[in-house]
Amino acid sequence: MTKHIPNRLYISEEELPKHWYNLRAVMKNKPAPMLHPGTLKPVTAEDLDAVFCKECIEQELDETTQHVPIPEGILEFYKAYRPAPLIRAYFLEKALETPAEIYYKHEGTNTSGSHKLNSAAAQTFYAKQDGLTSLTTETGAGQWGSAMAMACAYFGLDLTVYMVKISAEQKPYRKALMETYGAKLIPSPSNTTEAGKHILEKMPDTNGSLGCAISEAIEKAVKTPKCRYVLGSVLNHVLLHQSIIGVECKIAFDKYGIKPDIIIGCAGGGSNLGGLIAPFMGEKLQGKSDVKIIAVEPASCPSFTRGKFAYDFGDTAQTTPLIKMYTMGSGYIPPAHHAGGLRYHGMNSTLSQLYHDKLMEARTAIQTDVFDAAIKFAKIEGILPAPESSHAIKVAIDEALECKRTGEKKTILFGLTGTGYFDMSAYMQYNAKTMSDHVPTDEELEQGFASLPAVK
Amino acid sequence: MTKHIPNRLYISEEELPKHWYNLRAVMKNKPAPMLHPGTLKPVTAEDLDAVFCKECIEQELDETTQHVPIPEGILEFYKAYRPAPLIRAYFLEKALETPAEIYYKHEGTNTSGSHKLNSAAAQTFYAKQDGLTSLTTETGAGQWGSAMAMACAYFGLDLTVYMVKISAEQKPYRKALMETYGAKLIPSPSNTTEAGKHILEKMPDTNGSLGCAISEAIEKAVKTPKCRYVLGSVLNHVLLHQSIIGVECKIAFDKYGIKPDIIIGCAGGGSNLGGLIAPFMGEKLQGKSDVKIIAVEPASCPSFTRGKFAYDFGDTAQTTPLIKMYTMGSGYIPPAHHAGGLRYHGMNSTLSQLYHDKLMEARTAIQTDVFDAAIKFAKIEGILPAPESSHAIKVAIDEALECKRTGEKKTILFGLTGTGYFDMSAYMQYNAKTMSDHVPTDEELEQGFASLPAVK
Numbered sequence: 001m002t003k004h005i006p007n008r009l010y011i012s013e014e015e016l017p018k019h020w021y022n023l024r025a026v027m028k029n030k031p032a033p034m035l036h037p038g039t040l041k042p043v044t045a046e047d048l049d050a051v052f053c054k055e056c057i058e059q060e061l062d063e064t065t066q067h068v069p070i071p072e073g074i075l076e077f078y079k080a081y082r083p084a085p086l087i088r089a090y091f092l093e094k095a096l097e098t099p100a101e102i103y104y105k106h107e108g109t110n111t112s113g114s115h116k117l118n119s120a121a122a123q124t125f126y127a128k129q130d131g132l133t134s135l136t137t138e139t140g141a142g143q144w145g146s147a148m149a150m151a152c153a154y155f156g157l158d159l160t161v162y163m164v165k166i167s168a169e170q171k172p173y174r175k176a177l178m179e180t181y182g183a184k185l186i187p188s189p190s191n192t193t194e195a196g197k198h199i200l201e202k203m204p205d206t207n208g209s210l211g212c213a214i215s216e217a218i219e220k221a222v223k224t225p226k227c228r229y230v231l232g233s234v235l236n237h238v239l240l241h242q243s244i245i246g247v248e249c250k251i252a253f254d255k256y257g258i259k260p261d262i263i264i265g266c267a268g269g270g271s272n273l274g275g276l277i278a279p280f281m282g283e284k285l286q287g288k289s290d291v292k293i294i295a296v297e298p299a300s301c302p303s304f305t306r307g308k309f310a311y312d313f314g315d316t317a318q319t320t321p322l323i324k325m326y327t328m329g330s331g332y333i334p335p336a337h338h339a340g341g342l343r344y345h346g347m348n349s350t351l352s353q354l355y356h357d358k359l360m361e362a363r364t365a366i367q368t369d370v371f372d373a374a375i376k377f378a379k380i381e382g383i384l385p386a387p388e389s390s391h392a393i394k395v396a397i398d399e400a401l402e403c404k405r406t407g408e409k410k411t412i413l414f415g416l417t418g419t420g421y422f423d424m425s426a427y428m429q430y431n432a433k434t435m436s437d438h439v440p441t442d443e444e445l446e447q448g449f450a451s452l453p454a455v456k
Numbered sequence: 457m458t459k460h461i462p463n464r465l466y467i468s469e470e471e472l473p474k475h476w477y478n479l480r481a482v483m484k485n486k487p488a489p490m491l492h493p494g495t496l497k498p499v500t501a502e503d504l505d506a507v508f509c510k511e512c513i514e515q516e517l518d519e520t521t522q523h524v525p526i527p528e529g530i531l532e533f534y535k536a537y538r539p540a541p542l543i544r545a546y547f548l549e550k551a552l553e554t555p556a557e558i559y560y561k562h563e564g565t566n567t568s569g570s571h572k573l574n575s576a577a578a579q580t581f582y583a584k585q586d587g588l589t590s591l592t593t594e595t596g597a598g599q600w601g602s603a604m605a606m607a608c609a610y611f612g613l614d615l616t617v618y619m620v621k622i623s624a625e626q627k628p629y630r631k632a633l634m635e636t637y638g639a640k641l642i643p644s645p646s647n648t649t650e651a652g653k654h655i656l657e658k659m660p661d662t663n664g665s666l667g668c669a670i671s672e673a674i675e676k677a678v679k680t681p682k683c684r685y686v687l688g689s690v691l692n693h694v695l696l697h698q699s700i701i702g703v704e705c706k707i708a709f710d711k712y713g714i715k716p717d718i719i720i721g722c723a724g725g726g727s728n729l730g731g732l733i734a735p736f737m738g739e740k741l742q743g744k745s746d747v748k749i750i751a752v753e754p755a756s757c758p759s760f761t762r763g764k765f766a767y768d769f770g771d772t773a774q775t776t777p778l779i780k781m782y783t784m785g786s787g788y789i790p791p792a793h794h795a796g797g798l799r800y801h802g803m804n805s806t807l808s809q810l811y812h813d814k815l816m817e818a819r820t821a822i823q824t825d826v827f828d829a830a831i832k833f834a835k836i837e838g839i840l841p842a843p844e845s846s847h848a849i850k851v852a853i854d855e856a857l858e859c860k861r862t863g864e865k866k867t868i869l870f871g872l873t874g875t876g877y878f879d880m881s882a883y884m885q886y887n888a889k890t891m892s893d894h895v896p897t898d899e900e901l902e903q904g905f906a907s908l909p910a911v912k
Contacts, residue, residue: 006469007535013462079463080547080838091536091610109565111840111875153835154547173629173880177840180831180883375636379609382536384567384633419567421877424629427636 009086009103009252013079017251018070021243021278022059024236024350025066026285029357031236031349032324034060035311040455043321050222051229055126059237066282068240070122077121077154078244081110086252087381087416093400095380100403102396103260104416105249105276106383114386114418115272116147116232119241123230124151130228134158136221137230138188138213140167141341141388142174143418144232149181162188162196162216165208166336174422188213195219195317209333210344215317233269234314234323234348242275249413250279260291262399264414266391267295267304267362268341270348276415277360284359293360294399295351296391298370299439300338303328303347304355304362306445311455312346322455325352331451335438339367339426340387345448365394366437371430373397374420386418387426465542465559465708469535473707474526477699477734478515480692480806481522482741485813487692487805488780490516491767496911499777506678507685511582515693522738524696526578533577533610534700537566542708543837543872549856551836556859558852559716560872561705561732562839570842570874571728572603572688575697579686580607586684590614592677593686594644594669596623597797597844598630599874600688605637618644618672621664622792630878644669651675651773665789666800671773689725690770690779690804698731705869706735716747718855720870722847723751723760723818724797726804732871733816740815749816750855751807752847754826755895756794759784759803760811760818762901767911768802778911781808787907791894795823795882796843801904821850822893827886829853830876842874843882 024030033042048057059068070078089102107115127135135157139145145161152159161183168175168187175185188208189196195215199206206212214231221229231238253260263280265273273295283289295304303326312327314320327346334343347355354360367387374390376397377383385393396414403410420427429435480486489498504513515524526534545558563571583591591613595601601617608615617639624631624643631641644664645652651671655662662668670687677685687694709716719736721729729751739745751760759782768783770776783802790799803811810816823843830846832853833839841849852870859866876883885891 008469010466010468012466013464111834111838113877150838154838172884176880176884176887179887180840180880181835378567379637382567382606382610384636419877421569421875424632424636428628428632431632431635 003256005088005256007088007090009088009256011083011248011252011255015251016078016083017244017247018075019067020070020240021247021282022062022066022068022240023278023282024063026282027353029353030063031353035322035455037313037322047321051218053123053126053130053132053228055129056123056237059240060235071125074122074125081117082244083248084245085109086249089381091380092377096397096400096404098400098404099407099409100400101409101411102400103413105245106416107245108386108416108419112143112147112150113421114143114147115242115245115275116144117150118244118275119232119238119271120147120151122241124148124155124157127157127228128155132157132226132228134160134224134227135230136160136217136227137232138162138210138217140164140210140343142167142171142422143341145178145183146174148230149178149183152183153181159183160220161185162190162213164188164210164213170425171422188216190216193219199316207336209316211316211330214315215319218315218319233271233344234346236348236350238271239274239348239350242271243278245272245275245415246278246280258411259289260413261410262292262294262412264294264296264392264395264399264412266342266388266415266417267297267347268388269344269346270351272415272417274348274351281354281359294395295360295362296395297362297364298338298342298391299364299366299437301328301334301343302364303345305364308449308452309352309356310452312452314346322453323349325349326355328445329448329451332448335440337436337438339429339435340423342388342391363395365391366439368435368437370394371435383416384420385416386420387423389415389417459712461544461712463544463546465544465712467539467704467708467711471707472534472539473700473703474531475523476526476696477703477738478518478522478524478696479734479737480519482738483809485809486519487809491778491911493769493778503777507674509579509582509586509588509684511585512579512693515696516691527581530578530581537573538700539704540701541565542705545837547836548833552853552856552860554856554860555863555865556856557865557867558856559869561701562872563701564842564872564875568599568603568606569877570599570603571698571701571731572600573606574700574731575688575694575727576603576607578697580604580611580613583613583684584611588613588682588684590680590683591686592616592673592683593688594618594666594673596620596666596799598623598627598878599797601634601639602630604686605634605639608639609637615639616676617641618646618669620644620666620669626881627878644672646672649675655772663792665772667772667786670771671775674771674775689727689800690802692804692806694727695730695804695806698727699734701728701731701871702734702736714867715745716869717866718748718750718868720750720752720848720851720855720868722798722844722871722873723753723803724844725800725802726807728871728873730804730807737810737815750851751816751818752851753818753820754794754798754847755820755822755893757784757790757799758820759801761820764905764908765808765812766908768908770802778909779805781805782811784901785904785907788904791896793892793894795885795891796879798844798847819851821847822895824891824893826850827891839872840876841872842876843879845871845873
C-alpha cells in the first residue's frame with residue numbers, strides 16, 4: 001500500500017486485458033430493450049442485420065456475458081498503441097495544493113488522437129470477418145472519423161465518412177487527416193442521400209448535426225453492397241469495446257493497491273464514460289465499492305441533467321430503432337457556438353439506466369470554464385487536452401479543491417479522452433476572448449423535446 | 457537473446473537515464489573550436505555570457521566529461537513524458553516482408569510533438585537557475601518554439617519566439633499552440649530588431665529563414681535585461697540534452713539483448729541525430745561496435761552531402777561565433793516549396809567532424825519520396841509522422857528492402873522525431889498532388905557559398 005507510485009503506472013504487454021467488461025451482465029435493472037420503430041417490439045438480430053456487422057449485433061444484444069474475449073486480431077492492433085498511459089497528476093496536485101491523489105487515463109497518444117480507436121479497431125475487424133468491403137459512418141468533432149480512417153487503412157476496407165458540415169468547415173486538418181488515411185469525406189447534410197436532401201430542403205443553411213449525419217451514413221450503408229454502418233458511441237457494443245479503458249486502469253490500480261473514490265468522465269453519447277467506469281461500476285453494483293461516479297456534460301447539450309428519460313430515435317431522420325435514454329430529442333441541435341464534441345442528443349441506454357437508478361451523478365459545465373481548466377491543465381501537466389476531455393478536467397479540479405477545503409485525501413480518476421491538437425481553432429477563439437457561452441433556455445429545450453416519439 | 461520482444465520495449469521510471477552522454481569526450485578528433493568572429497580566437501565562456509545561460513555555456517565548452525549528471529529539476533520534468541516509446545515495427549516488417557528487425561524511438565508523444573522538449577526543458581531550467589525572467593528564441597517548422605513555450609509555462613519564464621514568416625503563415629495552429637502556452641510570437645523578419653529591419657529593407661518580400669530569425673532573437677535577448685537566448689539545435693549543449701534519446705534506447709536494447717546494425721536519423725541542425733546516436737557512436741569510437749550510422753537530409757538543404765566543411769556563421773546577420781561545420785553558407789535559403797523543418801544552413805560541429813572522419817554516412821531524399829514513405833508508415837504503423845522524421849523512415853524502408861534482397865537479418869533503429877499533427881497543410885499538398893520537388897542547382901548552391909566568411 002505504501003508502494004511508490006510512478007508518474008506513469010505501468011502495465012506490460014503481457015498484462016494487457018484479454019477481455020472486455022460487459023457491465024450489463026452485473027446489472028439487476030437492465031437497460032430497457034431497443035425497440036423496432038415500426039412494430040415497437042424489442043429488436044432482434046435480424047432487424048439490425050442490414051445495418052451492423054454480425055458480431056456487433058450479438059454484442060449489442062448480449063446482456064449476460066460479463067467477460068467478453070477480445071479476438072487475437074484486435075489484441076494485435078491494440079498492442080500497437082496500448083496500454084494507454086495512466087498518469088499520476090503529481091504536478092496538478094502540487095499546483096492545486098490538494099491532499100487528493102489525482103490520476104488520469106490518457107487515451108490521446110495514438111494518431112487518431114482519442115479513445116475512439118478502441119471501438120473503431122473492433123468494429124472494423126468484425127466487418128472484415130463478415131467479408132465486407134466498405135463501411136460508412138459519421139463524425140462530428142472528427143475523432144471517431146479519424147479513428148475509423150486509421151482502422152480501415154489497417155484492415156484494408158473502404159470508408160465513407162459523413163462529417164457534420166460545420167465541423168468539416170472549421171476543421172480542415174481533421175478532414176485532411178482522414179483523407180490521408182484514405183477515407184472519403186462528405187460534409188453533411190449532403191445531396192448524396194435522400195435524408196440529406198430532405199434536410200437541405202427544409203433547412204438549406206443548417207450547420208448539420210450528428211443525428212443528421214447518422215441518417216445519411218445509415219442510408220448509404222443500406223444501399224451499398226457488402227457495406228455496413230458503424231457508430232462511435234451511444235450503443236452498448238461500443239461501450240463494451242471501450243471497457244478496455246477501465247479494465248486497464250483497474251489492472252494498474254490493483255497492481256499498486258489503489259482504490260479510486262471518485263471517477264469522472266465527460267459524456268456525449270457515453271462511449272468514454274461507459275468504458276472508463278465499467279469494471280468499477282461493476283464492483284459498485286456487486287456491493288464491493290461505493291465509488292462516486294460523475295458524468296460531465298456541456299451546458300449546451302445537457303441530456304442527463306436537463307433531458308428526458310424516454311424512448312427516442314438515434315438519428316434526425318427517425319429511421320433507427322428506438323432507444324430508452326436520457327435525450328434532448330432527436331431534433332435538438334446544440335447552439336452553433338459550441339466548440340467541441342459531446343453534441344449528441346442522447347445518451348447510451350446503460351448509462352441512462354444507471355443514472356436513473358442514482359448509481360451515478362451528472363454535472364454540466366459551460367465552455368469558457370472548460371477551456372479555463374484545459375489551459376490550466378496544459379500548462380501544469382504538459383498535455384493539451386481535447387475540449388471534450390476538459391469537461392472531466394474541470395470537475396476533477398473542482399473535486400480536488402473540495403478535498404483541499406475539507407482536508408480529505410480522496411483518490412480521483414478521470415478520463416483524458418484525447419488531445420487538443422485538432423481543436424486549435426477553438427483554443428484560438430478562447431485566446432482571442434471571442435468564445436461565448438450559451439445555456440439553452442427551457443423554450444429551446446422544448447423544441448427538441450417536441451421531436452420525441454410518443455412511445456412509452 | 458531469444459527473449460520475446462514486445463511491441464514497445466519498456467524501461468521503468470527507475471531505469472530512466474540519470475546522465476546525458478557527451479560524445480565529444482570519447483572522440484580523438486574533437487570538433488574544431490568555435491571562434492570569436494572579431495578576434496578569430498576560440499571563444500571563451502565570457503564571450504558567450506551575454507547570449508546564453510551559464511550552465512549551457514559550460515556544457516558547450518566541455519569536451520571531457522563523458523557522463524553529465526541531469527539535475528533533479530530536469531529529471532522531474534522528463535518523468536512527465538519520458539521514457540519515449542521505443543517501438544518494434546512488427547507491422548512494417550510484415551508489410552515489407554523483410555527479414556530485418558526495425559525499431560523506432562517515438563519522440564512525438566508529448567504535447568510539443570517532438571524531441572525538442574528534451575533540450576527546451578534543460579535550457580529553461582538553467583535559465584531559471586540563473587535568475588532570468590525571460591528568454592528569446594526562433595522557430596522554423598514550429599517544433600522548437602512549441603517545446604520552449606511548454607517549458608517556459610512550466611518553469612514560469614516569459615518567452616518571445618521569432619517564427620520564420622512563411623511558417624507563421626502556413627501554420628496558424630502551431631502559432632496558436634505556442635500562444636496557448638503563453639508565448640509571444642513574432643513573424644520574422646520583423647521591425648522589432650535592427651537585424652530584421654535590415655533584411656526587410658534588402659528583401660521586403662522574403663519568406664524569412666532560420667538564420668534571420670536567429671539574428672533577431674539574439675539581438676532581442678542581448679538588449680533585454682535578465683534575458684538570454686536559447687537555440688534548439690546545432691550547438692553541442694543541445695546535442696548533449698538530446699542524448700537522452702539514445703541513452704534510453706541503449707538501456708532498453710541492453711535489457712533485451714539487442715544490438716543495432718544500422719541507426720538512421722534525419723538531420724537538419726543535428727539535434728535529433730546527435731542525440732539518438734550518442735552512446736552508440738561512443739561505442740563505435742571505442743572500437744566496441746561497427747554500427748552503421750546514416751544521416752538523412754532533404755535534397756533542398758543538403759549540408760552534409762553538398763555543403764562545404766568550413767567555418768561559418770550561425771545566423772544570417774553574421775553576428776554569432778564561427779562554427780566549423782558542413783554548411784550551405786549562412787546566406788542560403790532553401791526553396792520555398794520545402795514543406796518541413798530541416799532547413800538550417802549548417803550542421804552541428806561534432807556531427808560534422810564525425811562525418812568528415814567517415815564515421816557516418818549521409819543521404820538526401822526528395823520530399824515527395826519522403827511523403828510517400830510517411831503515408832505508407834502512417835497506414836501500416838498507425839502513427840502520422842512529421843515530415844522531418846519521414847526522411848529517416850524513407851531510408852529505414854530502403855535499408856529494410858535491401859535486407860529483403862540480400863536475405864540479411866539486420867537490426868535497424870531509426871528516430872521518429874515527432875508527429876505530423878501540425879503538418880497537415882503539407883499532407884494536404886501531397887494528397888492534392890501539388891507538392892513539388894526542387895533539387896538546388898550547383899549555381900544556386902554557389903550563391904549560398906558566396907556568403908561564407910574567409911576563415912580557414
